[in-house]
Amino acid sequence: MVGFRVVPRFILAVIPIVGVPLSMMAQAPTGPTWDSYTRALPVIRQAIEASGGAERLSKLDDVSMTITGRMHMINQSLSPNGPLAIEQYNAKLLMDLRNNRSWRQQESRYPVDFVFGFQQVTKANEGFVIDLTLNNFGPEFIPLDKDGVATARARDAREIPLLLLRQASERVATLRSLGTRMEGDNKQEIIAFSQPDGTEVTLTFDGKTHLLAKVEILQDNGVNGDEVLSSGFSDYRPVNKILFPHRRIDSRNGTLFRELAYEVNLDMHPADALFDLPKGYVAPSTSAEKPAVELAHNVYRIQSNNSLAVLFKDYVFVVEAPNASRDSEAAIATIRSLAPGKPIRYLTVTHHHEDHAGGARPFMAIGATIVTTPENRRFFERMASASHTIRPDELTQKPRPPLIETFDKKRVFSDGEQTLELYSIGPNSHVNEMVLAYLPNQRLLYQGDALILPNSGHDIPKATRLTAEVATKIKELGLQPAIITDVHGRVATADDYRESLRKAGITPQF
Numbered sequence: 001m002v003g004f005r006v007v008p009r010f011i012l013a014v015i016p017i018v019g020v021p022l023s024m025m026a027q028a029p030t031g032p033t034w035d036s037y038t039r040a041l042p043v044i045r046q047a048i049e050a051s052g053g054a055e056r057l058s059k060l061d062d063v064s065m066t067i068t069g070r071m072h073m074i075n076q077s078l079s080p081n082g083p084l085a086i087e088q089y090n091a092k093l094l095m096d097l098r099n100n101r102s103w104r105q106q107e108s109r110y111p112v113d114f115v116f117g118f119q120q121v122t123k124a125n126e127g128f129v130i131d132l133t134l135n136n137f138g139p140e141f142i143p144l145d146k147d148g149v150a151t152a153r154a155r156d157a158r159e160i161p162l163l164l165l166r167q168a169s170e171r172v173a174t175l176r177s178l179g180t181r182m183e184g185d186n187k188q189e190i191i192a193f194s195q196p197d198g199t200e201v202t203l204t205f206d207g208k209t210h211l212l213a214k215v216e217i218l219q220d221n222g223v224n225g226d227e228v229l230s231s232g233f234s235d236y237r238p239v240n241k242i243l244f245p246h247r248r249i250d251s252r253n254g255t256l257f258r259e260l261a262y263e264v265n266l267d268m269h270p271a272d273a274l275f276d277l278p279k280g281y282v283a284p285s286t287s288a289e290k291p292a293v294e295l296a297h298n299v300y301r302i303q304s305n306n307s308l309a310v311l312f313k314d315y316v317f318v319v320e321a322p323n324a325s326r327d328s329e330a331a332i333a334t335i336r337s338l339a340p341g342k343p344i345r346y347l348t349v350t351h352h353h354e355d356h357a358g359g360a361r362p363f364m365a366i367g368a369t370i371v372t373t374p375e376n377r378r379f380f381e382r383m384a385s386a387s388h389t390i391r392p393d394e395l396t397q398k399p400r401p402p403l404i405e406t407f408d409k410k411r412v413f414s415d416g417e418q419t420l421e422l423y424s425i426g427p428n429s430h431v432n433e434m435v436l437a438y439l440p441n442q443r444l445l446y447q448g449d450a451l452i453l454p455n456s457g458h459d460i461p462k463a464t465r466l467t468a469e470v471a472t473k474i475k476e477l478g479l480q481p482a483i484i485t486d487v488h489g490r491v492a493t494a495d496d497y498r499e500s501l502r503k504a505g506i507t508p509q510f
Contacts (some may be wrong), residue, residue, distance in 0.1 A: 051243050056242060107132075138455055320487050324359055
């Protein structure tokens, strides 16, 4: 990110073209695009001046922020239909503008002992992400290429108004005015521009102070469909004569998502070592794995999304549909190559959280029946009816009502050779309703979030409260798993599960 550039007054050397009068070539630009651009440009200039002025901002070396607050756990709470859980959120963000690099750490939890902690570093054209807790992808770092760096920087800029103004001033050709609107007696100016990664951003400016009041982007969500992610900024205060917001409120389609407070420091001149890969982290291991790994006879772990495909004589049963439609579309293609001609007849998910159920729509589109617990019926019905115009999927193009069957305690599917047992084991500290999928012949258990082994390395994480709760249910149900897997991390064994319990001081019960 370079300094602010003054928009030049271009002097065109016009080369005459045969048959075109020179007077026509010299005409000034006109039309709606030009009008929209020329209305937007002074809004950005006013905002820069209101924030501290172009000269002061251009001399800024770095911005350091500590972000604290609360997350309202949309699609990640105890119930898909009840109140949202509220958890703490903490982050630190450093944008080194002079050296064109950034550093970010963040931590969130759900519930209290289920910790997610990540660090992201970007430089000019490369970067990495690491798992600080080693609980999710272990000691392997995720490399960021040039496009990954652009995406990360664009997201970080949307959290710091100064950086958005900086980007907009460097991409003036993308500026467009969207008009004005009244907020009480305040006439707000609204403009849009395209970030370096291509994200289209809408900016709303306070008509009295000219400071950035709101940032909005459009995104597609597997559960909610079309979604407006909005960040509102307030409580602007001077930091070294530059105005920064100290409060931010995020919402998704109008539902409160995050309530955050900022602490800001400028020109801290971070040490180069901060941007180095910490010791103990290694490059990702190369793998020649096939699109699916056979865990047992006719039982496959689908590598694109870590779902489970159980092949029966006449159909396929799928366990778990994480994240969004893209992931399930890839999984369905793999399953069809494994079992050509066999319909995917059923889908179950361990629980309603979107990293486990957010990809259910493609299964609805092909007519698979969702087998779930009673509280989830409304969740899947809402998902089926959600509008997806930003990224139209097959269910958008060919709408059909979802096929849903519910069960209370146990449901068994069998064809005489293959048997799959579903158990409803809620409530627990994670969700009100949870499903275990168990293959008794293969002694294979598919669970959700009770045990997550990092993708690489051999360290077994200490059991969480959920780990112990599910272990109790395994004992009560008389299950005897030898292989334990889920949507996160690598395949585990029963001994891995027991070791996790022991590390938390819990005597294994199965």
